[in-house]
Amino acid sequence: MNEAKIPAPEAPANPPDFIRKRIREDVAKNKNHGRVITRFPPEPNGYLHIGHAKAINLNFGIAREYQGACHLRLDDTNPEKEEQEYIDAIREDVRWLGFDWGGHLYHASDYYDRFYTYAVELIEKGLAYVCHLSPDAIREYRGTLTTPGKNSPFRQRPADENRALFERMRRGEFKEGECVLRAKIDMEHPNINMRDPAIYRIKHAAHPRTGDKWCIYPMYDFAHCISDALENITHSLCTLEFEDHRPLYDWVLDNITIPCHPQQIEFARLELTHTLLSKRKLLQLVQEGIVNGWDDPRLPTIRGLRRRGYTPEAIGAFCRAIGVDKTNSVIDIGTLEYHLREDLNRRAQRVMAVLHPLKVVIVNYPDNQAETFSAENNPEDPASGTRPVPFAKTLYIEQEDFQESPPKGYFRLAPGREVRLKHAYYITCQAVIKDEATGEIKEIHCTYDPGSRGGSTPDGRRVKGTLHWVAAEHALDAEVRLYSHLFTRPDPNQAPAGQDFRSALNPQSLVTLPACKVEPSLRVAMAGDRFQFMRHGYFCVDPDTTPARLVFNRTATLRDTWAKMMQKGQGQPE
Numbered sequence: 049m050n051e052a053k054i055p056a057p058e059a060p061a062n063p064p065d066f067i068r069k070r071i072r073e074d075v076a077k078n079k080n081h082g083r084v085i086t087r088f089p090p091e092p093n094g095y096l097h098i099g100h101a102k103a104i105n106l107n108f109g110i111a112r113e114y115q116g117a118c119h120l121r122l123d124d125t126n127p128e129k130e131e132q133e134y135i136d137a138i139r140e141d142v143r144w145l146g147f148d149w150g151g152h153l154y155h156a157s158d159y160y161d162r163f164y165t166y167a168v169e170l171i172e173k174g175l176a177y178v179c180h181l182s183p184d185a186i187r188e189y190r191g192t193l194t195t196p197g198k199n200s201p202f203r204q205r206p207a208d209e210n211r212a213l214f215e216r217m218r219r220g221e222f223k224e225g226e227c228v229l230r231a232k233i234d235m236e237h238p239n240i241n242m243r244d245p246a247i248y249r250i251k252h253a254a255h256p257r258t259g260d261k262w263c264i265y266p267m268y269d270f271a272h273c274i275s276d277a278l279e280n281i282t283h284s285l286c287t288l289e290f291e292d293h294r295p296l297y298d299w300v301l302d303n304i305t306i307p308c309h310p311q312q313i314e315f316a317r318l319e320l321t322h323t324l325l326s327k328r329k330l331l332q333l334v335q336e337g338i339v340n341g342w343d344d345p346r347l348p349t350i351r352g353l354r355r356r357g358y359t360p361e362a363i364g365a366f367c368r369a370i371g372v373d374k375t376n377s378v379i380d381i382g383t384l385e386y387h388l389r390e391d392l393n394r395r396a397q398r399v400m401a402v403l404h405p406l407k408v409v410i411v412n413y414p415d416n417q418a419e420t421f422s423a424e425n426n427p428e429d430p431a432s433g434t435r436p437v438p439f440a441k442t443l444y445i446e447q448e449d450f451q452e453s454p455p456k457g458y459f460r461l462a463p464g465r466e467v468r469l470k471h472a473y474y475i476t477c478q479a480v481i482k483d484e485a486t487g488e489i490k491e492i493h494c495t496y497d498p499g500s501r502g503g504s505t506p507d508g509r510r511v512k513g514t515l516h517w518v519a520a521e522h523a524l525d526a527e528v529r530l531y532s533h534l535f536t537r538p539d540p541n542q543a544p545a546g547q548d549f550r551s552a553l554n555p556q557s558l559v560t561l562p563a564c565k566v567e568p569s570l571r572v573a574m575a576g577d578r579f580q581f582m583r584h585g586y587f588c589v590d591p592d593t594t595p596a597r598l599v600f601n602r603t604a605t606l607r608d609t610w611a612k613m614m615q616k617g618q619g620q621p622e
């Protein structure tokens with residue numbers, strides 16, 4: 049007999065967080081017939097960032113664990129700030145993160161007719177009214193946390209009159225700000241959100257999807273709960289700032305005729321050090337040209353992280369590790385980089401790249417001898433195989449791997465000193481050739497020990513330094529972009545008086561090295577490919593690469609050098 053293959057549920061995050069515990073209880077009680085339907089509801093007014101990745105991993109992750117569904121809903125109820133460009137990018141970014149909405153792509157704007165009908169229902173029940181107070185007066189009437197609000201003079205209008213006025217609002221007979229539709233709840237409610245909140249406002253603006261059909265648009269608190277209910281969402285997960293809006297979420301659904309009432313559950317939003325997770329501020333960085341577009345590798349946008357060389361797996365591991373919590377906290381950006389390194393260490397091929405080249409001539413190496421060494425692609429992955437690395441008489445090593453007068457504890461190349469060239473031979477420095485006029489070091493002359501092929505000698509003598517290198521005639525030219533934190537201060541918003549987050553910008557956040565030399569196996573590298581440059585860190589091929597010139601982005605250093613330098617009080621690393 050053929051059995052249908054049912055995929056095993058993915059193991060939930062361990063131990064289960066408070067949201068998963070709650071969902072597990074609901075499923076055990078057969079609430080919603082045991083179904084779990086979540087949603088991710090971005091407003092298409094910017095690009096997604098790592099904070100959204102937390103919400104995406106949570107919502108889509110839970111749906112996957114329960115073989116439920118997660119809807120992607122574009123919350124497009126503000127016609128002015130939303131653009132198709134953002135909608136397309138959101139879809140692409142969610143997919144790149146490894147999730148699929150499986151046909152459940154919705155737009156809040158699809159529900160405009162329904163929202164309108166529900167608003168009319170509230171009016172007819174005497175639970176909503178058209179108010180002509182000015183925005184300032186509405187604010188004043190609302191009261192404060194410690195003082196109750198006052199009733200609007202328009203609050204007692206009969207339902208028929210409200211209905212007629214709301215219809216006139218819809219027909220465009222009023223100017224923006226002239227009136228709003230408000231829910232009639234309680235102006236003395238201890239929760240300010242319940243003091244007759246506006247649920248519809250006038251905006252004479254065309255909408256990307258509904259065009260000129262509407263000039264009144266629903267407010268978030270009215271549209272969101274109804275959208276959730278129309279889609280039969282079971283658990284509506286949102287960030288903590290909506291906790292005080294939950295009574296309104298429930299009030300709307302309790303007072304209209306709708307069969308579904310999702311459970312809103314709030315969790316802490318992600319905050320990271322040395323960066324910003326506010327769409328408005330990210331937009332400012334892009335618009336003011338402080339960074340080079342939404343995919344600048346220094347930005348915490350999904351595009352930026354992707355171009356920087358992050359993998360969806362590393363982002364997923366980070367999200368699982370930080371979990372979800374009920375209290376806001378700030379996560380060190382080093383935690384994100386830790387999960388990145390863990391992932392790249394497993395997947396990245398090792399190669400040799402010289403970022404600051406210094407020429408070395410092996411004087412006793414035969415002029416036209418050619419040989420190649422076999423180098424392991426990734427010692428962490430035995431299946432990754434080996435590649436040939438050509439050797440020749442003239443090589444490049446790093447400038448910092450040679451010192452004419454080495455300090456104590458320096459084990460690399462120096463006059464008379466012997467070191468190992470990775471995968472190749474032992475070499476000894478015999479002479480330093482300088483430019484006569486400037487005194488600058490032009491090249492180093494070394495001898496090699498033909499008996500040390502492959503990195504060990506017959507007499508078993510040892511050296512302390514092992515250097516990476518590339519053969520000059522085979523090396524490829526490359527530009528390497530070294531990225532570092534965009535902001536020097538952990539909290540960029542904590543600025544001195546009169547300044548803002550821009551005062552925390554790190555002038556070293558991008559250092560471009562235009563004349564690097566990389567090993568020839570990289571000839572076939574394609575945009576997005578990831579490598580470990582031995583002794584330097586993780587790098588990936590940037591889309592700016594052309595057949596004539598490779599461009600690499602530094603994804604991460606091998607270790608958290610920033611934290612180390614800061615601890616030692618040495619200022620910031622390169």
Ligand code: ATP
Pocket residue numbers: 088089090091092098099100102103285286287316317318319325326327328
């Ligand atoms: P911003 O305040 O920067 O505009 P937002 O919260 O308004 O961000 P939305 O597009 O409304 O952005 O967010 C879509 C979903 O992603 C929401 O459910 C929101 O709670 C969640 N989200 C946004 N930022 C974060 C964050 N930093 N951490 C966790 N979840 C987030």
Ligand code: MG
Pocket residue numbers: 091
């Ligand atoms: Mg929002």
